[in-house]
Amino acid sequence: MSLTIYNTLTRRKEAFTPLDPTNVRLYVCGPTVYDYAHIGNARPVIVFDVLFRLLRHVYGPDHVTYVRNITDVDDKINARAAKDYPDLPLNEAIRKVTEKTEAQFKSDMHALGALDPTVEPRATEHIGEMRAMIDRLIAKGSAYVAEGHVLFSVSSMPDYGKLSGRSVDEMMAGARVEVAPFKKDPMDFVLWKPSKPGEPSWPSPGGIESPGRPGWHIECSAMSEAHLGEVFDIHGGGIDLVFPHHENEIAQSCCAHGTDKMAQVWMHNGFLQVEGEKMSKSLGNFVTVHELLTGWHGYAWPGEALRFNMIRTHYRQPLDWTLVSLDEAHKTLWDWYGDVESHEPAHETPAAVVDALSDDLNTPKVIAELHKLHSAKRFAELRAALGFLGFSGKRINIERKSLGGGKAAESADVDGLIAARLEARKAKDFAEADRIRDELQAKGIVLKDAKNPETGELETTWEVAR
Ligand code: AMP
Ligand code: ZN
Numbered sequence: 001m002s003l004t005i006y007n008t009l010t011r012r013k014e015a016f017t018p019l020d021p022t023n024v025r026l027y028v029c030g031p032t033v034y035d036y037a038h039i040g041n042a043r044p045v046i047v048f049d050v051l052f053r054l055l056r057h058v059y060g061p062d063h064v065t066y067v068r069n070i071t072d073v074d075d076k077i078n079a080r081a082a083k084d085y086p087d088l089p090l091n092e093a094i095r096k097v098t099e100k101t102e103a104q105f106k107s108d109m110h111a112l113g114a115l116d117p118t119v120e121p122r123a124t125e126h127i128g129e130m131r132a133m134i135d136r137l138i139a140k141g142s143a144y145v146a147e148g149h150v151l152f153s154v155s156s157m158p159d160y161g162k163l164s165g166r167s168v169d170e171m172m173a174g175a176r177v178e179v180a181p182f183k184k185d186p187m188d189f190v191l192w193k194p195s196k197p198g199e200p201s202w203p204s205p206g207g208i209e210s211p212g213r214p215g216w217h218i219e220c221s222a223m224s225e226a227h228l229g230e231v232f233d234i235h236g237g238g239i240d241l242v243f244p245h246h247e248n249e250i251a252q253s254c255c256a257h258g259t260d261k262m263a264q265v266w267m268h269n270g271f272l273q274v275e276g277e278k279m280s281k282s283l284g285n286f287v288t289v290h291e292l293l294t295g296w297h298g299y300a301w302p303g304e305a306l307r308f309n310m311i312r313t314h315y316r317q318p319l320d321w322t323l324v325s326l327d328e329a330h331k332t333l334w335d336w337y338g339d340v341e342s343h344e345p346a347h348e349t350p351a352a353v354v355d356a357l358s359d360d361l362n363t364p365k366v367i368a369e370l371h372k373l374h375s376a377k378r379f380a381e382l383r384a385a386l387g388f389l390g391f392s393g394k395r396i397n398i399e400r401k402s403l404g405g406g407k408a409a410e411s412a413d414v415d416g417l418i419a420a421r422l423e424a425r426k427a428k429d430f431a432e433a434d435r436i437r438d439e440l441q442a443k444g445i446v447l448k449d450a451k452n453p454e455t456g457e458l459e460t461t462w463e464v465a466r
Contacts, residue, residue, distance in 0.1 A: 003358045008266040018233050024055050024064045025232035027224045032071040033101035034080040038286035040272040040279035047269045047315040048236050049114040054357050067227045068117040072098040072124050090198045108289040111303035113390035121223045127202045129222040130214045133256050134191045134205040142255040145206040146182035150192040157251040164243035190215040217248035235263035269315045295403045302398040305330035311363040337395040345384035353385045418460050
């Protein structure tokens with residue numbers, strides 16, 4: 001079976017051949033830990049989790065190393081720490097912010113069915129390697145010291161701009177490049193910078209006496225080298241990282257190592273959007289994973305529905321995040337789970353599902369295959385395929401809670417049965433009402449009847465039996 005992946009570097013789909021099939025190496029840029037992850041941030045996590053699962057299937061679970069870093073040194077972290085814990089020394093406040101955010105990120109991503117990566121290195125654990133890489137770049141003439149900063153000299157990298165396919169003019173316009181008087185070329189970017197008093201700081205490279213801290217791009221070059229070596233198989237992230245972040249990672253790593261590539265394949269997920277615009281903190285059009293899981297528009301969504309809604313769109317396409325599509329995704333899963341949960345999963349994942357995934361993670365095609373299995377009542381295979389994709393296959397896990405005063409508001413079939421039962425009671429057909437109650441009970445749903453204290457009307461709420 002062959003695996004093809006779209007490579008941003010060559011702008012085409014290519015057959016994937018690992019450098020070492022006994023250790024397939026994947027690096028994905030991880031979160032900057034200062035705030036809750038929004039559902040847009042979850043897109044790369046889910047996309048690359050699907051890839052991780054596929055690679056483990058193809059090469060064996062012990063033959064894939066997946067590294068996703070945690071950026072725990074950043075101006076945004078410092079600002080958040082000072083705001084949230086004004087009475088604590090800054091370094092202590094920063095530790096509180098990063099520990100809390102990292103734990104929240106992990107628990108959110110688990111709820112979305114994502115496996116833990118093999119390694120989740122923190123930037124602050126790799127400062128020594130960053131310093132060493134910066135010194136190597138200075139020694140090779142690819143970086144220089146200026147006013148307490150170390151800058152990467154873009155003119156030392158002949159291929160600069162190859163990944164994003166942009167001219168230097170376009171790059172400058174697109175990236176709102178900071179023009180500092182000490183830069184030799186406006187495109188040169190920061191590898192190391194001075195820390196302000198009280199901010200986290202480490203001994204500096206390049207013979208700079210005052211302590212400082214690394215720039216963002218060097219973190220990923222140092223951490224990927226530490227855990228995956230100088231050249232590895234796949235580097236991933238959201239499309240917004242192509243320039244400048246990934247372009248700069250390539251420049252740093254290739255110049256430091258004297259290699260012509262950093263990773264063989266570069267993969268980028270498209271944006272998750274709201275009404276045509278990228279979901280982002282700065283635009284304020286975001287919803288956090290935590291909110292979706294615990295309460296948004298009066299509902300708490302199961303992580304599996306969020307995951308399913310995400311993979312209905314191919315990872316390179318823009319994805320519009322709407323309540324309607326979330327609801328549809330939830331209903332489909334609820335329906336399938338009702339059928340598959342009493343079946344043991346088939347031994348093998350259906351080949352059509354693995355084949356569709358192997359074609360550049362064609363998850364919409366995978367879902368079409370799942371629909372076919374469902375229509376054909378091949379429930380054991382459907383359950384196996386769902387498990388392969390990170391779904392539990394158990395309805396009990398995908399309850400969508402209504403937070404609107406505890407009133408029943410569930411998927412159409414439960415609502416429909418409750419309404420039918422109330423009709424039966426009104427018609428004094430108690431046998432039919434009890435039959436419906438039993439039918440729901442058999443599905444693990446417990447009904448509760450109570451008079452609404454305001455209207456005096458009988459109302460039925462329900463919950464999933466635990
Ligand atoms: P950030 O915290 O902005 O560095 O983003 C962390 C990861 O989420 C990166 O891989 C981003 O490319 C990705 N990301 C951020 N916003 C979106 C979005 N709206 N849609 C898809 N991916 C995103
Ligand atoms: Zn990175």
